[in-house]
Amino acid sequence: MVDKKLDNDVAQFCAITGASARDAKKFIEAHKRLDIAIDAYYNNPTAFASSGRQKSSTAPSTSKLGQLFDSYKDDEDITVNGTIKFCEDLEVDPEDVVLLAIAYELKSPQMGVWKRQGWVDGWKSIGVDSIKGMQGAIPRLRSRLASDPEYFQKVYNHTFDFARSEGQRSLGLETAIAFWNLLLPLGLSGGALAHVTTSDGDDDIKMDEEGWKEYQWWFDFLNQKGIKGVSKDTWVMFLDFIRSIDSKFSNYDMEAAWPSTIDDFVEYGKERLASGA
Structure with a gap:
């Protein structure tokens, strides 16, 4: 055994x-x-x-990574044009979800912006210093993001700050939905968002295939309610919601510390289940 x-x-x-x-x-x-x-x-x-x-094997070269950074930078940082060229060299679509993992690893502060220190430290941590090496790291990062719950959560939480407009506390609804549509299907299909339950007094995590997965209902609800922005609290707690709530919302506790937006969504979801819609 x-x-x-x-x-x-x-x-x-x-x-x-x-x-x-x-x-x-x-x-x-x-x-x-x-x-x-x-x-x-x-x-x-x-x-x-x-x-x-x-x-x-040799340790990644700080000098090589610096030179690579310089080939993409515009003034001090790599910005939009450099990011597009970088994606072309990696042979990765700029909207590929794996770039969110790279953004987390390289501590990118916002979309299309890469800082030298984060770039060098991030790629050294991953263990590569060339485009070929970076291309080889992409499948590993994608697989880890899809299957590792703790890693998925780190990337997911970083994505909120990464995607938020400068000076804004919330994430615009269209932007939030776009990033949810990148992250959620990958996590659900790869296991990082597998539904888990814990019995009282039992620390063993048990897998449950009857977890809630109808995230399109969440988008429908937010649009129907006219929500303009998603707070960080709602963004973070929605991940816990997917991982812990069953497909019929029967284990959802309205007295628990869920954001009010998620409370309202559960009412919406129960009505939708009852109507068969």
């Missing part, structure tokens, strides 16, 4: 990180838990590297 679990963990580790089975086993055996092992790998992928790989 233990061997089978280890084999399953190794397979999942390799699928998420792109690491070899030998390296995956070393990380898992060292850190015991799969999620901790994956985080450790992303923090230092060569910590348990196979000998052949370790010899050929």
Whole structure:
């Protein structure tokens, strides 16, 4: 049973990180838990590297990353034109959800803006210093964003500040819906947004396929109510809502500390369920 679990963990580790089975086993055996092992790998992928790989690997070059940054920058920062050229070189659509993970890793302060320090530190943390290396990192970042709940939440929360207009406290509704439409399908399909429940007195998380997934209803509700902006509280708590509330809203507690907008949505959702719409 233990061997089978280890084999399953190794397979999942390799699928998420792109690491070899030998390296995956070393990380898992060292850190015991799969999620901790994956985080450790992303923090230092060569910590348990196979000998052949370790010899050929070198630390990312600050100089190379600086030169690459300079090739895209406009004045001090990389801005819209440089971002477009960067996406072309990466062969990635500027609206690809993986760029939200890159924005988180590189601490991009807003859409289309990249700071030198964040660029250098971020790519060094990922472990690459060339366009080819960055292209290779994209599938790993996409897979991690899709499947790792903690990583998804970090990227999701960063997206609110990244997407918000300068000086605004809330996120415009159209913008919020556009980013939800990027993030939610990926997280739901990859497992990062899998519905979980915990029984009273039981710390074990249990998977439940009857989680709430009709996020288009949420968009319909916000539009019908005439909501102009989404607060950070609503943005953050909506992620908890998807992960914890069942498909019929039966475990939703109106007395809990949910934003009033989500309270109103649950009433809307229950009425919609009752009408069969």
